[in-house]
Amino acid sequence: MTNPVEPPEPVGRSVPGRPGRKLGPIAPSVGSAHRAWLEPLRDTYLTSGLTLTDLSGRVKFAKSKLSELLRGVGLYPRWETVLRLAEALDMPNWPLYRLWRQAAFEAHKSSEWIERNVQRPTLTTTHTAPPLDHRAFHELVEGDYLLYAQVFLNDDERDAAVANTLDILWLCWNDALSSHDTRRFAWNVLRATVMTRTPHLDGRPQLGCAAFDTVALRSLTSQPDRLQQITESLELFQAISRLPDHQLDVMVLRRLCGFTTEKVSALLGTSLATVRSDERHATRFLESVLCPPPTEGTTP
Template identity: 25%
Template sequence: MTIDRGAPARGYRGGAAVECAGGAGPERVAGADPALRLDLTYAAFCETHEPAWHALALTRIGNQADAVLVVETVKADLARCWPQVLRFEEPAAYAWRLANRHVSDWVAAEEPVAVEAVTFAAVIGAFKQVANGLLHSEADEVRLYAAILELPDRQRDVVILRYLLGLHVKVIAAYLGRPVATVHSNLRHARERLARRLGVGELPDRGGEL
């Protein structure tokens, strides 16, 4: 990982679209009241969950413009299959998996990740509550950011949702379709990994695991 202090956004070329069986997205269905309800439901769903998709994309991609492009691709995939998405028991968890897949496709094509300076500052600023007093230099901050990117997917997911967005663990559990106990475990193991990378004994959750 490097800090990019001025290069332009590279542009997202797009990953594999989600597979779904037929059906128009909400933006292509017009006229009937049920279609209008689908459209409104889709818009509300995106408004609620887009901040989380964006936080995921921004943290892993490191570039604001490219993160926005990836999120727009996620939304387009959801729109194309929206009636089918609503049949899932947990649409939010499905959408998160879709976002993760698009972000992973982007990262795989763009290694090594170059994080723009403004994004680096924003992400590190959000994580300072958990690393309070442990970041003494930019080198420490780079190590923390790199360690976050290297976390296993499940741990990185909960770390981003917890520390970048400040979500309650019960909300995270519902969001990801995991038991609350699993989210607590993911957070604990993530903090242990980050602490080892920073060379400290413990990295407490100063916000509390509520």
């Protein structure tokens, strides 16, 4: 079992030209939790029009060290430096702090190390409320996002993935609002966050968590029937994992979460026609895998 490749950095936005050396990419060794706050921070810097010299003057930190931080190189950064960058770039510090704290544990930092980083009065992190439209969006989609994530992750990982998704969206909410479709932008963030936590086999996500919590399975009381249903579910989920990403999402939402076509369209930010087409093509593929036609020369 292997881990998935980290999601690519967001594309599609023009980056203003700036003098000096171009900022290098995020280091491949950066983990998913670290990347969750680093990518929005980098994106905000890259679209700000500031140079590293400008940023260095604002945060009173060496350019070489800023470059390392923005590429995820070297030691895990202290909250003081991240907070100064957030203030210089006018980013909300509360969701950034929560993501930074979680990534610190992933980097094997102790609770004592984290607390020492935030105890100084000058490093106070204010628990602020998100924008009203973000809060409304949060309330609208959180339950549905949890159901999708549950198919791939255990309860703790599911909750963390959805919480991270909503914090990342808070950090880049203006980008979400200015995108072609906010719902589609948000779904891409959710999917990338869930998939970085999902076990993968041969590059495809595993749906094992869903196999033991399906409606069909819960309705069975006979042990032989339950074992048969588990076997059939595992075969189905293995086949679903081979679908293209868009078709996989549609089938998970339609067949495992039980959402209507209209609900799926709203969650994904795609048209009804696209959802129906994806479901139709996915169904044909699954039927070909699970119920192949008899080979020539065999009797039915």
